[in-house]
Amino acid sequence: MRSWWKTMSRSGRRFYALCALLTLASLWLYGAGHARYGLFDVDESIFTQATIEMRASGKVSMPTYNEEPRYHKPPLFYWVQDASMSLLGENSLYAARLPSILGALGTILLLGWGVARLTGSRRWGLMSAMVMALNLSFLVVGRAATADGLLNLTSLALTLWVVHVCFPGAAVLAKNDHGQVDAGVFSARLRKVAARSLAQRRQWLVTGVLAGIGFLAKGPIAWLPALVIVGVLWLVRKDRQDLVRRLSPVKSGLLALAMLVPWMGLLLVQHGLGFFYEFFVVQNVNRYAGSMGNSQSGSSLYYLGVLLFGFFPWVFMLPKAVRLTTKGGIRRVRRALQGEDAGRALPVVACLWALVYIGFFSFSQTKLAHYIVPAYPALAILVGAVLAQVPRVKVPMVASVLGGVFGLLLGVLMLALNPLLQGLRSDHLTGWLGWLQAAFDFEWPIKDEIARAVLSQPVLLDAAPMVIGVLMVLAVVPAWVLVSRAIKGGVIVLALSWAICLGLIAWGVVPVVWRYTQAPLADMARVIGEAPVTTPIIHLGVHKPSVLYLSGRHFLKLEKPLQLPDYLTAPETLVLLEQDNVLPVVREVGIHGGAQVLGQRCNAGYCLLNIARVGLPGDVRR
Numbered sequence: 001m002r003s004w005w006k007t008m009s010r011s012g013r014r015f016y017a018l019c020a021l022l023t024l025a026s027l028w029l030y031g032a033g034h035a036r037y038g039l040f041d042v043d044e045s046i047f048t049q050a051t052i053e054m055r056a057s058g059k060v061s062m063p064t065y066n067e068e069p070r071y072h073k074p075p076l077f078y079w080v081q082d083a084s085m086s087l088l089g090e091n092s093l094y095a096a097r098l099p100s101i102l103g104a105l106g107t108i109l110l111l112g113w114g115v116a117r118l119t120g121s122r123r124w125g126l127m128s129a130m131v132m133a134l135n136l137s138f139l140v141v142g143r144a145a146t147a148d149g150l151l152n153l154t155s156l157a158l159t160l161w162v163v164h165v166c167f168p169g170a171a172v173l174a175k176n177d178h179g180q181v182d183a184g185v186f187s188a189r190l191r192k193v194a195a196r197s198l199a200q201r202r203q204w205l206v207t208g209v210l211a212g213i214g215f216l217a218k219g220p221i222a223w224l225p226a227l228v229i230v231g232v233l234w235l236v237r238k239d240r241q242d243l244v245r246r247l248s249p250v251k252s253g254l255l256a257l258a259m260l261v262p263w264m265g266l267l268l269v270q271h272g273l274g275f276f277y278e279f280f281v282v283q284n285v286n287r288y289a290g291s292m293g294n295s296q297s298g299s300s301l302y303y304l305g306v307l308l309f310g311f312f313p314w315v316f317m318l319p320k321a322v323r324l325t326t327k328g329g330i331r332r333v334r335r336a337l338q339g340e341d342a343g344r345a346l347p348v349v350a351c352l353w354a355l356v357y358i359g360f361f362s363f364s365q366t367k368l369a370h371y372i373v374p375a376y377p378a379l380a381i382l383v384g385a386v387l388a389q390v391p392r393v394k395v396p397m398v399a400s401v402l403g404g405v406f407g408l409l410l411g412v413l414m415l416a417l418n419p420l421l422q423g424l425r426s427d428h429l430t431g432w433l434g435w436l437q438a439a440f441d442f443e444w445p446i447k448d449e450i451a452r453a454v455l456s457q458p459v460l461l462d463a464a465p466m467v468i469g470v471l472m473v474l475a476v477v478p479a480w481v482l483v484s485r486a487i488k489g490g491v492i493v494l495a496l497s498w499a500i501c502l503g504l505i506a507w508g509v510v511p512v513v514w515r516y517t518q519a520p521l522a523d524m525a526r527v528i529g530e531a532p533v534t535t536p537i538i539h540l541g542v543h544k545p546s547v548l549y550l551s552g553r554h555f556l557k558l559e560k561p562l563q564l565p566d567y568l569t570a571p572e573t574l575v576l577l578e579q580d581n582v583l584p585v586v587r588e589v590g591i592h593g594g595a596q597v598l599g600q601r602c603n604a605g606y607c608l609l610n611i612a613r614v615g616l617p618g619d620v621r622r
Helices: 001-008 010-031 043-057 077-089 094-117 122-133 136-142 148-166 188-201 204-219 220-236 239-249 247-271 272-289 302-310 314-325 329-338 340-364 369-387 397-423 431-440 449-456 464-484 491-517 520-528 543-549 560-569 579-591
Strands: 536-539 557-560 571-579 595-603 606-613
Touching: 001 314, 010 094, 010 136, 010 491, 043 094, 077 094, 077 148, 077 204, 094 122, 094 136, 094 148, 094 369, 122 369, 122 491, 136 148, 136 302, 136 369, 136 491, 148 204, 148 220, 148 239, 148 340, 148 369, 204 220, 204 239, 204 247, 220 239, 220 329, 220 340, 220 369, 239 247, 239 560, 247 272, 247 557, 302 340, 302 369, 314 340, 314 369, 314 397, 314 464, 329 340, 340 369, 340 491, 369 543, 397 464, 449 491, 449 579, 464 491, 491 520, 520 543, 520 571, 520 595, 520 606, 536 560, 557 560, 560 579, 571 579, 579 595, 579 606
Parallel strands: 536 557, 536 571
Antiparallel strands: 571 606, 595 606
8 A cells, every 4th residue: 555655646646635635524524413403394304204104104105294195205215214214223313314415425426436537537526526515505405314415416327427428439538647638539430439339338228227216316307407418419419310329218218117117006006196296296397386385585596696605615616617618619519519528528518507407496486595406516517627727727806806705704794693693682782783773774673473583592602603704714715815816725725624614514503503493392392292192282383393203293283273272172282383373372262162271382483382171180381
């Protein structure tokens, strides 16, 4: 081992040292610190509870939530989470999040290896993997117990494979330690021969398998990047029959369908036809055409804001990446897509992939921040191409200044976060917050009862935001300036300092958010779990799966206070509701339900009421 390391050139040692650093950083960022905070509502808790119920029922075709079929997503995530629970236990937070951890680490590894394999540039592959690992949006998805981690991995695998099949003449892999290609580029005729020989292999088997696994991860959305690439090539290439021969869409499609048939058959036997309408029509068509009440924004520009924060600092390199990709005009772009060299075509493919994917979801009526994360590998490829050419390439001055200013603003925000949260606990703003209120004339306290209750909690704050702010101002922003001005060594400093900031967000900021938003509900879940098993549980107008996950008690879901009196048939009933609904509930149960509230526990805008029927024994639970 030592002799191998000593015989390696300086640039080779540097490359493998950077690979080792990226590996350690990724393991720390995505695999560590999960026990510091519990599961979040809604998605993490509902996915994990559904898997627990699937394990209890033995119906592996599709899980249930609160004993009702959960048709929102195909079952791959539940199967992998089931396996991790078998290894680590149902109550393990690592077991709940292990599928996403593996999906994130697999995506980083696959992207780095795939780019290097397709282009012959190890540095390009390494930079792409680094960008993929070190952005906030992907970190959130990679640490959350949801299906998106596996979606990213399976969608990327299918997309890179399709690029490989469509551009087979790019297998020029041998590079020396100076990044120079040792082998020559294939001649046009040789590339055609290579393409035909490759097409004769049964590559459709891999395409079909990857398409089938992608569907099981999150449905047909896993195919979108690959379909975008194939659609564009179909439009620009003259020899479409050659494209069909390479992809064998009929064979691939039939194989993907054959992979899904056993699961669909079992699904029909265990649950009937309900999944097909709920998933394809409600969860795909209707979710795209309507907000379904859970959209984070109605603006078509929403995802620009998501990229600004979620893909920082790399987002400010995208203008330069696009400029390099389109250099030479439409003719160069067309030649790249019509040729066989993936090294030339990959930036163009990545540009189209990101543009169409983000544009597609920008016009969706349901917009959630994580919807565009499957486009991040394309963005990472583009930025990786720029970073691979540093110090030969500079970022435009405007983008450089904007990136530095935005980084400083983020740093100042993190420095002010703890004082801000402490100041917002009061109904009357004082000090610099009072000055801001007077200057901008905004209303305080806010009208949202739950938000006001959450902010008023005496939560123990962490020092992490302060440290992040200092790092942003003293390390990240200066390093960004070095990188944007193509100064040697800036990339390593930027990557290390930003990785530390992301790690502190995961280790210090996220636990504080959990204490603000989830800890009060966890306390109520504990009370519910300790109640006698004969006590009915009602959730009135709330959707908080963490309560079911932590308490283990199934519940009756009601929407309005006037429904409650009809279901107060037991001596005592525990009702979880928003604090705004307490008075209407007290009025309804007193007038129409023949019951009274014996005790209540309220925190963070939610209340747990213990309601007893009048004339029947009951005790106050506080």
